[in-house]
Amino acid sequence: MPLTLYDTLSARKRTFEPLKPGHVGIYVCGVTVYDYVHIGHARSATVFDVMVRHLRESGFIVTYVRNITDIDDKIIKRALESGEETAQVAERFIEAFRQDMRVLNLLPADIEPKVSEHLQEIYQLISELIEKGYAYQAEGDVYFSVSRFPGYGKLSHRSLVSLATGASGRLNDAELERKRDPVDFALWKGAKPGELGWDSPWGRGRPGWHIECSAMSMRYLGETFDIHGGGLDLVFPHHENEIAQSEAATGKPFANFWVHNGFVEVAKQKMSKSLGNFFTARECYRFFEPEALRYFALTVHYRAPLNLDWVVDEAGRVTGFPSIEEAERRVEYIYNTQLRLKAVSPKRIREDAVEIPEEIALFPERLAAALDDDLNLPVALAVTHEFLKQVNELSEPAGKRKIAIARKAVEAAENGFLVLGRVLGLGYDDPSRFLSRVRERRAKARGITPEQIEKAIDERIAARKKRDFIQADAIRSRLAENGIELMDGPEGTTWHIP
């Protein structure tokens, strides 16, 4: 079944068809590198990561471009504050950005263009717009003349009239004076003496905010490409302006599909840097695994708001994120299920048995079907859960259920885990390593060392051997008081902290 995606431009779900059969070009607006990635960026990146993974799993050859904006007023401001060079600030946060993406198991983009390396493309695009009469110089600035582009407003579905009323009164007089129309936007901003700048045909300055995405996307994906993505807050003005610039220059449609993800919300409000209500991803990892954040990002539809909650202690310090911790328990379930499958006794596996539970056999196609439906992430998790449940059913330790299971079923389950890791990017780590990392972090948070727990377990094992269950239970309840749960299995006793 074909992929459908909600397209902001046409304001409806459309069947996705690539411009070039078998190939997909996708451009996602990345970040401006003046600070660390926050939970909202992580969500956005995860959504598009799953989109790319799903497209690849569906057989498309995908060119995934995610830009880095490394020339921007905020970076300049930041550099001024820290006394660094602008490029240093950018470099520092680019490195941090890449690391943050990596720990979230986000596929690297095929091309990660930086503005600072594409000035030539930007000059050329601006020149073309000036030549065609869509842009004009005003002192050292160059502006795009919005009224010259008839389609302006088609992405954000608003009229020029309504925009004009909103724009006037918000701009400073100096800027307003240079603009022929308040809604016009800068393609090139002239640098004041001493300000950071690059020499251009219009003098020293720096590119306006939107032009880089037009220049770089066209450079790598062509004048018209398949999918352009980003956060909902980029619809206007960023993407609206990109369309205007690009289509004015080429006379061709810019992107075929516009896909926008919803926000992470904090107390029902959008998480954003300007509101200051954000948590950076990296500062939260002492409370949960990055993979938990990834799972959390998949629990709601990509266009819907994702509500973040947290708890604080009396001093007002953050002590946890309940929803993400719940997501982490779900990730633990994935890994525990993997371990149970591995622990199935070979004696139970029969070559001649043929029965494969359909939740296992059909998991890959059900997952694909969920994602084909406008990337329905919660349904993808639901079918994943049904798959995992059935794998657990299959893996019930021998001794409890001595029923033979088909080798084909085991293989289908193993394949299911590969698909899960490949498409949703979940359960890709070494199960034991992941699980012990989680429980050791939780033990540490409770001020207990794994050694102390192991020691208590050894004592309990000795008591159990003597069938001294009173003593054994006493040890167990003492641990339970500290939140530690023991599991007695055929392989011995393990512990975990829920």
Next chain:
RNA sequence: GGCGCCGUUGCCAAGUGGUAAGGCAGAGGUUUGCAAAACCUCCAUUCAUCGGUUCGAAUCCGAUCGGCGCCUCCA
């Protein structure tokens, strides 16, 4: 003010014309020395409210109430 989105069980969350997925919490059971984990069963005649269209609506239309987003830097 303009444009747009949302309101589903105790909580989270799918479903967008054919009679309510999934998770958490809760209840019962299988298993266990007892537990935990795992699995099984149960858990919304009802989808903010009120009207309308339809054989049929959570899903379409209108009104009302409530929440949010964009219109300015923002994933």
